[in-house]
Structures are given as C-alpha cells and as structure tokens.
Amino acid sequence: xxxxxxxxxxxxxxxxxxxxxxxxxxxxxxxxxxxxxxxxxxxxxxxxxxxxxxxxxxxxxxxxxxxxxxxxxxxxxxxxxxxxxxxxxxxxxxxxxxxxxxxxxxxxxxxxxxxxxxxxxxxxxxxxxxxxxxxxxxxxxxxxxxxxxxxxxxxxxxxxxxxxxxxxxxxxxxxxxxxxxxxxxxxxx
Amino acid sequence: xxxxxxxxxxxxxxxxxxxxxxxxxxxxxxxxxxxxxxxxxxxxxxxxxxxxxxxxxxxxxxxxxxxxxxxxxxxxxxxxxxxxxxxxxxxxxxxxxxxxxxxxxxxxxxxxxxxxxxxxxxxxxxxxxxxxxxxxxxxxxxxxxxxxxxxxxxxxxxxxxxxxxxxxxxxxxxxxxxxxxxxxxxxxx
DNA sequence: CCTACTCACATACGCTTCGTATGCAAACTT
DNA sequence: AAGTTTGCATACGAAGCGTATGTGAGTAGG
Numbered sequence: 107x108x109x110x111x112x113x114x115x116x117x118x119x120x121x122x123x124x125x126x127x128x129x130x131x132x133x134x135x136x137x138x139x140x141x142x143x144x145x146x147x148x149x150x151x152x153x154x155x156x157x158x159x160x161x162x163x164x165x166x167x168x169x170x171x172x173x174x175x176x177x178x179x180x181x182x183x184x185x186x187x188x189x190x191x192x193x194x195x196x197x198x199x200x201x202x203x204x205x206x207x208x209x210x211x212x213x214x215x216x217x218x219x220x221x222x223x224x225x226x227x228x229x230x231x232x233x234x235x236x237x238x239x240x241x242x243x244x245x246x247x248x249x250x251x252x253x254x255x256x257x258x259x260x261x262x263x264x265x266x267x268x269x270x271x272x273x274x275x276x277x278x279x280x281x282x283x284x285x286x287x288x289x290x291x292x293x294x295x
Numbered sequence: 296x297x298x299x300x301x302x303x304x305x306x307x308x309x310x311x312x313x314x315x316x317x318x319x320x321x322x323x324x325x326x327x328x329x330x331x332x333x334x335x336x337x338x339x340x341x342x343x344x345x346x347x348x349x350x351x352x353x354x355x356x357x358x359x360x361x362x363x364x365x366x367x368x369x370x371x372x373x374x375x376x377x378x379x380x381x382x383x384x385x386x387x388x389x390x391x392x393x394x395x396x397x398x399x400x401x402x403x404x405x406x407x408x409x410x411x412x413x414x415x416x417x418x419x420x421x422x423x424x425x426x427x428x429x430x431x432x433x434x435x436x437x438x439x440x441x442x443x444x445x446x447x448x449x450x451x452x453x454x455x456x457x458x459x460x461x462x463x464x465x466x467x468x469x470x471x472x473x474x475x476x477x478x479x480x481x482x483x484x
Numbered sequence: 485c486c487t488a489c490t491c492a493c494a495t496a497c498g499c500t501t502c503g504t505a506t507g508c509a510a511a512c513t514t
Numbered sequence: 515a516a517g518t519t520t521g522c523a524t525a526c527g528a529a530g531c532g533t534a535t536g537t538g539a540g541t542a543g544g
Contacts, residue, residue, distance in 0.1 A: 147503075250454075257446055264446075
C-alpha cells in the first residue's frame, strides 16, 4: 500500500506540473501509476487531497534547499538573503511554479493555512525572528516581514520565468531583492 | 449586443468571484445574464476569454484606485508607498483576491503577459522609473523593483486576508511593507 | 419588394471528467 | 472457519465544456 501511495504521488506530481491541477485527469494520472481512480479516492480522499499531498512534498523539498543555501552564508543576515535568492531560483522550476505557487494557493487557499504548514514560510519566519531578536533587523512584525520577503521573492521569480530571457533577468531580480530587503536592516552599511 | 456583452461580464465577474474560475458553470452564469452559452462563445471565444475580459476590467479599476491613493501624497516617494498600501488594502476584497490574484495567474499565466497589460504593474513601474531617474531611489532595474514591490504587497495581502483578524493584521503589513521599501531609498532618513 | 447574406445568438450532441456506489479478493480477527 | 475489514477495481449517474448546427432578425443588393 505504501508503494502504491508513492506511485500516485509521483504520478500526480508529474501530471499537475505538466497540465496544471484543473486540467489533469485523474483517470490518466492513476493509469500512469498502474492503478485506477479507486486507489486515489481510497488513499487521498479526493483530487484536492492528492494536490495537498503533492504540495506538501514539494514544499518540503523547497525548504530543505533554502535551508542549505542559507547554511553556507557567514552571517544570519546573509543567510536570509541567500534563502531569498534560493526561493527566486527555485521558482524558475516549472514544477514548483505551477504546483506550489499557482495551483496551490488557487485550489487549497492561502499557504499559511495549508495542512502541511508551509515549511518555506516557517523557515523564513524563524530566520527573521532571530534577526529581530539580535537587533540586526529593525523591530518589525515577524510574520509580516517573512510574508513580504517570500512574497516578493516568489513574485519576482514568476516574472523572471515569464521573461523572454530568464537567465539574464535572474541576476537583476536577485540584486533588487537584496537591495529591498535592506530596508529591514537596523543600520545599512 | 454591447449590452449583452456587459451583462455577461457582470455575471462572469460575480460567478468567478463567488465560485472561482474552475468551479463556475458557464450554463449558470450565462443563464443569470438571461442568455445561453452560445452568446458567451460568440462574444468571448471561450471560458478563458471571459476570464481575461473580467480580469482586465477589475485590474483597470485597481490601477485607478491605486493612482488615486498615490495622487494624495506629498512626494513621489510617498506616493509609491501609498500605492503599495492601497494594493494591500484592495487585496482584502475577496473579488480582487480570487479573480486577479489567484485565478488570473493560474489560468491566464503571468500578469506581465496578460493581454490587458496589467495596469497595476504599469503604474508601479512608471512610479519607480521616475524615482530612480530623480535619484530618490538607488539605481535598480525598474521592472525588478516594481515586480518586487507589487508582489510583496499582494502576497502580504493574501496573508492578511487569511488571518483570523484581518483588521488588526493590516496595519502591521503596511508598516512592514513601507519599512522594506526603504531599502530602495538612496538615503534613509 | 424580394432575395441573399450575415450577424447574434439558441439548441443539440458527443466527449470527458468527477464523485459515489457497489463489487470483490485478500488479509486479518476471533 | 466464519466474519470483518482493508485496498482497490468497476459501474453508474450527473455535470460541464466545446463544437456543430439551427434560426430569426437585420441588412444589402438588384
């Protein structure tokens, strides 16, 4: 059973990324997994249940990648900037864009209320909380700052991805993001 | 004919706002307008065509409201901040959230490529361009900065709207937004 | 004044899709 | 060993979408 669950997850992830949630056919994606819709309804409840599971999986992978990007920085502040840059780069992945950034909010509601608890947002929040605590960042509502930073990063990435030359646009987006983030800095160098 | 077109637009706007694009029934929304799907296909081509028309209409109204908010500020910089605050407040409107911020990007693609040319984004871009030109803002890619600002504002608004007490959360979001935007300022006061 | 054409929609049809209800074999329980 | 639950497959009904076709009103042309 556990194996069938993972096969459905993989197949759903593929179908949602390729066709979008609305256009993905449950008959097709379950058949691609060697099963039928019966298995899907039994395991995930309904189509949205599968989407929630896929979103949770991809979101977890994103948080891990962002954490890794931040771990290589020398200061906590630079770690936050690195996480932001990592978000921007990740959102260039069509799979992440479509599943987590577009269909996720549209069909599951705001990320802050996802059952999976949106690992990306939690990561940014804890980083911001530490920086405010230590006085590196000016006093600010932690959730608001985290939401603004990740929102800016992801939205910039949507723009980069839609641009005719993403590779050339990406550095501009990252530079501007890091400049804007300095608004939170207690003392700008 | 022009009247029927507007009735379909109004009915579509209602249905999309209430049920979301995917769940809205063309049979129902055309019937509510006193017509049938035949009229819709004749006038708008298909379901997405109606969505694009509705999005263009709402987006235009949003840009007008933002412009008005900016016009009352004393300096161009404060006008930009006021526009951002206006975006945040507007996104609390369920209609705007669902149609323009969620379903629009999900079903029509990135706003920068909408046929309607996304009036909100254009407005922010021209404001940013002027501020960079006059040296109030540090040198930065204009499109990137505009995208980051509007993305941050809208994403913050999605968070505010999903919070249990939007009225209490809203000021925090606006304060944090204006703080973050100062990162673009050439000299922070 | 009559015919022919076009426009703006309505109607009819087929296909796909979703959710549920039911069937069924295997594993587990007692 | 009989009953029950689990894990799926199959069957069924109800929308919904897009297209193909029908139709009446208006318009143009002769």
